[in-house]
Amino acid sequence: MAMTAALWSGGAGATLRLDATGLAPDEVLATQRLLDDALSRLPEGMRVQSEHAPVARWSDALDPQVYGHAGRSELLLNRALLAPLLDAADVQAQARARTAVLHELAHFHDRRDGISRDPRFLDLAGWQVRATRLTTRVAGRTRENRFVDRSPDRYELTKPSEYFAVNLEHYLQDPQYACRRPALARYLRERVGAAPVVASQCIDDLVYVDAGEGEGGALASIDPARVYAIDYLLAEGNAQPMSRWGHSMLRVVVCAPGRALGPECRLDLAHHRVLSFRAFVDDVQVSSWRGLTGRYPSRLFVLPMEQVIDEYTKVELRGLRSVPLRLERDEIAAVLERTAQLHWSYDGRYYFLGNNCAAETWKLLHDSVPRLAGQGIGSITPTGLLRRLEDAGVADASVLDDHAEALKLGYRFESQGAYFAQVYETARSSLGLPYRSAEEWMDLPPPQRRPWLERADLRGSAALLLLEQAAQRRALAQVREALKRRYLASGREETEATDAVRRLMQESAYLGRPSRLLEGGGYGLPQADERLALQARSAALRDDLRQVRADLERGARDWMGVAQRERLDAIAVNTDLLSARLRALHAEQGGLRLP
Known part of the structure; x- marks a missing residue:
């Protein structure tokens, strides 16, 4: 059967032009079944008019490990995928080929809509800004995306366009995608439309491995509904070279069970948690030289507030300032959601002069709360970041004005x-x-x-x-x-x-x-x-x-x-x-x- 670039319309109304040259009738039917299946999963925002639709054809020229390729106007599929498709009962073969089609269609859509170049997408995907007033980033290099753990396919880390294509595959096919990558699922829903799969019921809490000395290693969780506020927590500097500028953290003010959200929650210290980027669980930094050369990891630890107070005020003899951040309820939830993503996926590198605790804390806030982007708040010093958050009206440092009241209400913790x-x-x-x-x-x-x-x-x-x-x-x-x-x-x-x-x-x-x-x-x-x-x-x-x-x-x-x-x-x-x-x-x- 010979049919070159004949118009063929899928059941969902979206179109591809199928080049059936050299295909036997059963191969044409199997291909049409494949394309019907793939096109039926496309949301409204990805459907194109027939005159702009690419030509789909099978190819023997692709490398064995490459299932598909999106050219300028053609969608090539590896011919090795075709034979297994003739058995309609081979579910794995159908899914493998369908995923290849969706992946390449994602590339065609990305070229038209520029999703992989959108700064918000890059934030969510892991090509983060640098913590400077210019908030620059380097996208496209694997080493710049440090969200390397728990990836569905490490190919997504090669460049933003592949990240979009891989994630679109899962967004359109996996009912759990919105639970596993909730922020990206919301973004994709806004940009391309709702996914056709019935989404799973998600668990709302933030699950983490406790880094505290007492229960270190235990699995624990934070319910966003019980979080009253998030503070910028600054450990004041001391004479040590790596600590003289202080240490940046975030304090999660969690209300005790049964207590309504309100200022009284600030007294529930036993339930508060601290988000701290460190090289090791009980270190801020260990060595100046290793910190300068990036030889330490930078990871997010979740610690009990009381332990952090003792660590800084009693052992390191450093005071703590806890400055409330003016965040809406949905923004608090977004920070916690991003915290979970960092905790389970991020493996950064610590650099004293570029990617330190202040830079990491800023990136967490920047990537969680879109309104903070573009304000030039980023800083590589903890004190500088606090000052810029205050200047932008994000941090409310007025709580520190009355020293005695600040101590009484838990906004300040004095060095011993x-x-x-x-x-x-x-x-x-x-x-x-x-x-x-x-x-x-x-x-x-x-x-x-x-x-x-x-x-x-x-x-x-x-x-x-x-x-x-x-x-x-x-x-x-x-x-x-x-x-x-x-x-x-x-x-x-x-x-x-x-x-x-x-x-x-x-x-x-x-x-x-x-x-x-x-x-x-x-x-x-x-x-x-x-x-x-x-x-x-x-x-x-x-x-x-x-x-x-x-x-x-x-x-x-x-x-x-x-x-x-x-x-x-x-x-x-x-x-x-x-x-x-x-x-x-x-x-x-x-x-x-x-x-």
Whole structure:
């Protein structure tokens, strides 16, 4: 049968021109059945007039792994797909060929409508802007799209046009697409029309793997209906080179169960969560050089607010500012939705001067809330980003004006450094200590502090005990940091210490890249059946993390350097001395009060 470029109309009213040259009658019927099936799935926005329709033909010239090709005016299909189509009962063959047709039709539509060049599409697809006033991006290079996990087809990452075509395949055929990639599903509905498939019922909550120390590894969720607000959370800077500009995070103000949405939710700290881009779960940054060269991952961790408060205010002695963002309810939901996408798909690279915590936080806001695009708010410093959010009227920093009220309502969390300064002043006035600050006192070799401890009165002993305990926390934090640095610098030299830290790093990696718990199937946000598997795997991860942390703690003393071990031992002697002295002074004063 010979028919060249004969007009053929599909059942949905959309048209293709079928070139049936060289096809047997049964091959023509199989092809028409295929094209009918594909065209019936096209939404209204993708149907074209017959004079603009491409010619569909089978080709022997395509590479075996290439199923189709959209030329200037022709749609080529790999002839290897044709023979299996003759069996109408071969469902897999029908689906494979139909997907090829839809993919190439997507390219034809993209050329007309320019979807893959639309800035909003690029935001959603993962070709993100840079965090500068110009908000530039580099699209088209695989390395620029870091949403590499839980992809339906990694071919989508090669360039935006392929991302559109691959996603259109799934949008038109997968009932779960709107649940797995909800923002893209809404975008495609607006641009091409409703998908013909009956969409699945989606679960509205944000499911994540908890990165907290207590329940680290456990599967948890956030219900957007219980989120009162989202704050820009700034950890103030300190003297460390990688921390002097602060650290950018977002605080999700989650109301306690049973509490109505309102300002009182800000007091429910146990339920609040923090979204923090980090290299590792318990690091802001570890090494300046690795941060400059992009040798650290940049991943989104979900942490308990109370843990973050303790981490910064008590250990790092840095204050926190929690500044509300003026977001509508639908914008809050969009930020949470994008958070879920990042948590399950994103594997970024950290660069101190380009893609740091401030840049990542800005991109999360920019990609979630379209009205923020084009305002020149982006910044690569945490303080600079907060200032620009304030200038644009997005962040409400007026809550910090009244210092006492800000502390009372949870907009500010003071560094324990200020508290330790007050405690030190108590001891200094009591004993006449010659050192200028609590930090200078705690940095002294512990034996050098001991003579002062031995003659402190009741009030001074209580103050010095608090400082000694703070010095112990600082020393332990330094030990952990030294172990991590030792591991990162060890290369192939494995020791017991680096092996324990390696195990902790490997297990902790699941907390920022939880897709590894679901390798081998599915894409986008995990659905109900995948959550069942996640429950079991995350429970095992939680147990493994507890075990490895316990092993690390038990073996830490043997892995310390001599100076570290001696310092901790000396602090322990000081603590015991002060505890005994406090008991004796209490008993002594109690005895004086007896009748």
